[in-house]
Amino acid sequence: MVDLNDYLQVDAYEAPLPIRLQVQERDTCCSFPWCGGTGRFDLDHIVEYVPPEDGGPPGQTNTLNLSKLCRFHHRLKTHTRSWRYHRQPDQSLVWQSPAGYCYRVDGTGTTSIL
Numbered sequence: 001m002v003d004l005n006d007y008l009q010v011d012a013y014e015a016p017l018p019i020r021l022q023v024q025e026r027d028t029c030c031s032f033p034w035c036g037g038t039g040r041f042d043l044d045h046i047v048e049y050v051p052p053e054d055g056g057p058p059g060q061t062n063t064l065n066l067s068k069l070c071r072f073h074h075r076l077k078t079h080t081r082s083w084r085y086h087r088q089p090d091q092s093l094v095w096q097s098p099a100g101y102c103y104r105v106d107g108t109g110t111t112s113i114l
Contacts, residue, residue, distance in 0.1 A: 009062035013049050019063060026091075027068035032077070033095050033103040033110045037070040044069045044077060046087060067093060 002025045008018055015023070023043055030037040031044075043066045050056030064087055069077065077083045082098035092106035094113065102113040 007063055009059035011052065011058045012061055013051070015043050015061050015066060019043075019061065019066065022063050023066050023068055026063075028107070029068070030070040030073055031067040031085075031093055031105055032069055032073035032083075033097075033105055035070060035073055036109070037073075039070065041068045041070055042074040043067070044074050046085060046093075 002018075002021050004022060004026055006022065008022060010016060010019065020043065024041075028038070029035070030041060045060065046065050046067055047060070049060050052058065067085075067087075077085075080098075083095060085093050085095040087093055088104075090106075092104050095103045095105060097103070104111050104113055
């Protein structure tokens with residue numbers, strides 16, 4: 001059973017099964033604006049993971065710092081570093097495009113933020 005209210009964290013890059021299951025249950029599709037893909041996905045660190053030996057803080061891999069992205073959007077976000085996003089207190093995500101436009105993504109879809 002997965003409790004979406006639990007805050008789970010580990011001091012490792014890879015998410016263990018309980019965290020993966022919780023994020024998979026919470027994020028029913030790709031969290032990139034207007035994607036909605038439900039196929040193969042990756043877990044993305046919203047705030048980039050920094051290894052502890054390089055000064056990274058403990059508990060970086062946690063349920064609030066992970067989001068479900070399809071493989072294409074995970075690679076786009078990770079390798080171009082031009083799309084950024086953060087989690088809001090209500091669990092929605094706010095994305096900023098390379099052009100500076102902002103989009104809110106939640107369980108109902110994507111909306112532009114003016």
